[in-house]
Amino acid sequence: MLGGAAFRVETPENWNGTLVLYSHAYFSAGLPIPPEVWLANRKETEHWLLANGYALAASDYEGRFGFAVEPALRDQIAVLDWFERHIGKPRRTVASGMSMGGGIAVLLAERNPRRISGVVATCADIDHLAPYNMSLDVTFALRTLLAPDEDIDLVLADDPAASTQALLGVIERALTTPEGRARLTLAGAFGNLPPWRHAHHAPPVSLVERIQQQAAWASSSSSALGPAGRADLERRAGGNPAWNVGVDYGSQLARSSQRGLVEEAYRAAGLDVRDDLERLAAEPRIAADPWATGYMYRYAVPHGITPAPVLTLHNTGDGGASTDQENWYSGQVAARGGGDRLRQVFSARGNHCAFSGAEEIVSLQTMFARVETGRWPDTGADALNSAAARFGPEYHVVTNFGDFADKVMGPSFVPFYPSPLLRGSR
The missing domain is CATH 3.40.50.1820 (Alpha/Beta hydrolase fold, catalytic domain)
Known part of the structure; x- marks a missing residue:
């Protein structure tokens, strides 16, 4: 030792x-x-x-x-x-x-x-700070668009395990409908999550398979970097280092490598992505604790x-x-x-x-x-x-x-x- x-x-x-x-x-x-x-x-x-x-x-x-x-x-x-x-x-x-x-x-x-x-x-x-911010964007969209009435803490969770399990349940339910799948692609786009998950297989071709594999990454992000995964970092940093204050999700989608997948999924579901972007824009944001963000810049960027x-x-x-x-x-x-x-x-x-x-x-x-x-x-x-x-x-x-x-x-x-x-x- x-x-x-x-x-x-x-x-x-x-x-x-x-x-x-x-x-x-x-x-x-x-x-x-x-x-x-x-x-x-x-x-x-x-x-x-x-x-x-x-x-x-x-x-x-x-x-x-x-x-x-x-x-x-x-x-x-x-x-x-x-x-x-x-x-x-x-x-x-x-x-x-x-x-x-x-x-x-x-x-x-x-x-x-x-x-x-x-x-x-x-x-x-x-x-090392970027994935926590991008995962916050993913889980923020999941909660806002797919579970607006559920009590899910995204940062500084009172019960990190329960909030993580709630997010995983949201993803699982959303995969069962075209509307849910479309909103999953929008959330995934904010993390640039690719629609390819398996190392031994070629990239999937069908829309549903691509969404399923991107959703598997969203589940991993929600587990590793979501409420339960953040609890360890928040303890080390002395607070929450991530934020989405000031983030324009319409601009984020325009820059995302997964914009095409989102557009295809929303067409298939008969939805207008602008409506969901407006919902995200209206949702109260999450601020970082400055000292915790400072911890990341000192040790991890x-x-x-x-x-x-x-x-x-x-x-x-x-x-x-x-x-x-x-x-x-x-x-x-x-x-x-x-x-x-x-x-x-x-x-x-x-x-x-x-x-x-x-x-x-x-x-x-x-x-x-x-x-x-x-x-x-x-x-x-x-x-x-x-x-x-x-x-x-x-x-x-x-x-x-x-x-x-x-x-x-x-x-x-x-x-x-x-x-x-x-x-x-x-």
């Missing part, structure tokens, strides 16, 4: 001098999370790295569960300090991370520019200064951490003159963090080459797919988070241009 956090270090006998410091994802209490400290997104990735001479280290963060960004920033550096004292100073340290951990890896590099040589952020929430090169990897159909995060982050980096220090690559799958070990290893190899040579290798989709295809079938297993089913799938890097982040924090 270091400072109240479990940690793990693995150093191969043939250590090549590079350390990969891994940051784990958001762990929700009650999920069947294995008890060991994770060293990579997938076991295949961990085994390959060790077999090829890379040392691995990670903290489990104090408390392990919930929005543990603040303790992670401290505990990960404590592990790095321990490694340098007991193993030796790495020649290079690459910070990697999954989901929330990808954002932590970016923050670690910004805050420790002399100690982090490169970053690989997979399926990352980089602007990067500046995009990229003192170390950064590579991001994202599924094109990710509704757990929107690809729009990549658009926002690239804008932050470009505004600070660091465009050549960032590369963003995408895998054509639905679901969140649905990557194979081969895709993860190729992404890490790309960063190792960038760190060693000072130049980016070819990060085009064809080059990355060719590199990933050289691995055996055991490295091509993709997990569909939700049912946790596995399937062997070929590499799926593609060119992709994400939509703007609707509620970026800067």
Whole structure:
């Protein structure tokens, strides 16, 4: 234990001098999370790295569960300090991370520019405040349009579990009627939630199937970032950091990547979306507690200064951490003159963090080459797919988070241009 956090270090006998410091994802209490400290997104990735001479280290963060960004920033550096004292100073340290951990890896590099040589952020929430604001928009629309008479607390809930279950019930009922489905698409559009949920299946074609898969993301958002999920963050931040005061939902819809789906669903239901936008405009808004918002800016929103090169990897159909995060982050980096220090690559799958070990290893190899040579290798989709295809079938297993089913799938890097982040924090 270091400072109240479990940690793990693995150093191969043939250590090549590079350390990969891994940051784990958001762990929700009650999920069947294995008890060991994770060293990579997938076991295949961990085994390959060790077999090829890379040392691995990670903290489990104090408390392990919930929005543990603040303790992670401290505990990960404590592990790095321990490694340098007991193993030796790495020649290079690459910070990697999954989901929330990808954002932590970016923050670690910004805050420790002399100690982090490169970053690989997979399926990352980089602007950690944005998803809470966008989830508030989604749940605000669900409550206003589909449950106006229900007692549902969206923030600072008296009974977070009950309010979350109420929202999940609202989504389930709405799926049974064309009118309900239309309003679900409008709520989902405020979070840019994609109509593609399953990692092993192609994007759905029919309107009802697309709405069902987008609604599955709305259910996930309501669970992870809704009243129950917010309770942990609100405790850490000392209040509610999210707001929708001043948000024009008509403008949000006009900017949303899901506007076309909304228009199609409203035509099918015989409704006029302008009526529902007027209802949203008339509904009393939710203000943030300024000190809680300040907490997020202190600990959870990067500046995009990229003192170390950064590579991001994202599924094109990710509704757990929107690809729009990549658009926002690239804008932050470009505004600070660091465009050549960032590369963003995408895998054509639905679901969140649905990557194979081969895709993860190729992404890490790309960063190792960038760190060693000072130049980016070819990060085009064809080059990355060719590199990933050289691995055996055991490295091509993709997990569909939700049912946790596995399937062997070929590499799926593609060119992709994400939509703007609707509620970026800067």
